[in-house]
Amino acid sequence: MGIVAGLDSSSAFTHIVVCDTDTGAVLRQGYAAHPVEAKASEVDPQAWLLSLGEAASGGLLEGVQAIGVSAQQHGLVPLDHQGNLVRPALLGNDRRAQAAAADLVDRLGGRQPWAEAVGAVPQAAQPVAKLRWLVRSEPENAERVAAIL
Structure with missing residues (x-):
């Protein structure tokens, strides 16, 4: 297939891993913490987008052909x-x-x-x-x- 990425947006951070599907090798990674809020049980969803932008910066997703996404569960937006x-x-x-x-x-x-x-x-x-x-x-x-x- 080529190059794929796995993206995890947890309650604390966004982590992206880019891999070569032929070899399984990790080619590059990106990470960005979500802003720490006074109430850790609620957050402005815009923070998730800002974290994604930071984690994916520098061309991290260049050449990626598919992305698998996982995220936190049970949130209410x-x-x-x-x-x-x-x-x-x-x-x-x-x-x-x-x-x-x-x-x-x-x-x-x-x-x-x-x-x-x-x-x-x-x-x-x-x-x-x-x-x-x-x-x-x-x-x-x-x-x-x-x-x-």
Whole structure:
């Protein structure tokens, strides 16, 4: 195939590894930390793009024919009708939604009905619980939400 890249955007950094598919050799790498915020459980998603730009600088992706991407899970990025960010993204490590998750479980009649209906039981890390938290804790922001990433 030629030259490929693997890109990982974790909650703390962006790391890119460029490899030769014929030999498996690592040709080059890029790394950039995400800015440290006062609240490590939420972040402006723009920081992810800035980190990506820094990690990929200097022609790191030149000649790359395919990119595989992995990223953090269970974040909630709420957007308004114009596609603008409503509030900073809530990351997977945010545990403020623990009570909201428990409430969702109770509202559907327990863990078993959730497992049967959707194949999972809400936990604080999951976006459904974060959305419930947003409705309760920041109702004015929740009213503005038109889409979620």
